[in-house]
Amino acid sequence: MSSLEHTVQRYIDSWNETDARRRRALIEEVYAPDASYTDPLVEVSGWDAIDQTVQAVQQQFPGLRFTLGDMVDAHHDQVRFRWNLGTPGAPEPLVVGFDVAVARDGEGQFEQVYGFLDRVPSA
Amino acid sequence: MSSLEHTVQRYIDSWNETDARRRRALIEEVYAPDASYTDPLVEVSGWDAIDQTVQAVQQQFPGLRFTLGDMVDAHHDQVRFRWNLGTPGAPEPLVVGFDVAVARDGEGQFEQVYGFLDRVPSA
Numbered sequence: 001m002s003s004l005e006h007t008v009q010r011y012i013d014s015w016n017e018t019d020a021r022r023r024r025a026l027i028e029e030v031y032a033p034d035a036s037y038t039d040p041l042v043e044v045s046g047w048d049a050i051d052q053t054v055q056a057v058q059q060q061f062p063g064l065r066f067t068l069g070d071m072v073d074a075h076h077d078q079v080r081f082r083w084n085l086g087t088p089g090a091p092e093p094l095v096v097g098f099d100v101a102v103a104r105d106g107e108g109q110f111e112q113v114y115g116f117l118d119r120v121p122s123a
Numbered sequence: 124m125s126s127l128e129h130t131v132q133r134y135i136d137s138w139n140e141t142d143a144r145r146r147r148a149l150i151e152e153v154y155a156p157d158a159s160y161t162d163p164l165v166e167v168s169g170w171d172a173i174d175q176t177v178q179a180v181q182q183q184f185p186g187l188r189f190t191l192g193d194m195v196d197a198h199h200d201q202v203r204f205r206w207n208l209g210t211p212g213a214p215e216p217l218v219v220g221f222d223v224a225v226a227r228d229g230e231g232q233f234e235q236v237y238g239f240l241d242r243v244p245s246a
Contacts, residue, residue, distance in 0.1 A: 038198075038199050038200075038201060039198075040198045040199075043199050073239055075161075075162075075163045075239075076161050076163075076166050077161075078161060078237045080221070080223075080237075080239055098203070100203075100223045100237050102235075102237065112225075114201045114203075114223050114225065114237075116196055116198075116203055
C-alpha cells in the first residue's frame with residue numbers, strides 16, 4: 001500500500017471517528033496544517049475547520065458509517081477514490097462521493113481535497 | 124454554461140488544435156501562466172511545458188480527436204469531467220480519461236489539472 005493509499009484509509013477513519021480527541025488526532029495525521037477541503041456543500045481550510053466539518057456531518061448522519069469505495073487510483077502526489085456513507089448492513093449506501101486528494105511533495109499528508117457527490121439522499 | 128464549463132470545452136479544443144499558434148493561444152486562454160498539469164505519464168507546469176505535452180500527445184495519436192465525455196460537474200472553483208480520445212466515427216474511444224481541474228479564485232483559468240486514465244490501449 002502506498003503512502004497515499006494509507007492516507008486515504010486514515011481519511012475514511014477520520015470521518016467515522018466520533019471521539020473528539022481521536023478524531024482530531026486522525027485529522028492532524030491525514031491533513032497538512034493548512035490543508036483545504038472543498039466539497040459541494042463546504043469550503044474550509046485548516047485542522048480546526050476541517051474537524052468542525054467532519055463533526056457536523058457525523059451529527060447529521062448519526063449511526064452511519066463511511067466505507068472506501070472502488071477505484072483507489074494514485075500517481076505522483078494525487079489520488080482519486082470513491083466512498084460510501086450508509087447504514088451498516090444496508091444493501092445500498094445513502095450517499096456516494098468521489099474525491100481527489102493531493103499531497104505535499106513526497107509526503108502522505110493531504111494538502112487539498114476536492115470532493116464531489118455522486119449520490120445524495122432524495123428530498 | 125458556467126465559466127468553468129466554458130474552460131473545460133476550450134481545454135478539449137486545445138488538445139485538438141494542431142496549428143501551433145492557435146494551440147498556444149488556447150493554452151494561454153485555458154491555463155494560468157504558472158498552471159500545473161499532472162497525469163499518470165507527465166507532470167509539467169507553465170504554458171511552454173503544457174504546450175509541448177499537448178503537442179507530443181498529438182504526434183503520438185495522429186488523426187485522433189478528443190471529445191468531452193459525461194459528468195461535467197462544477198462547484199466552487201473545481202470541475203470534474205471525462206474525456207475520450209478516438210478515431211472520428213469509431214464505435215469506441217481508444218483512451219478514456221478523467222480530470223479534475225481547479226481554477227483561480229473566481230476566474231475561469233485552470234491553475235491545476237489532476238488527470239487520471241480510465242482506459243488505455245492494450246499493449
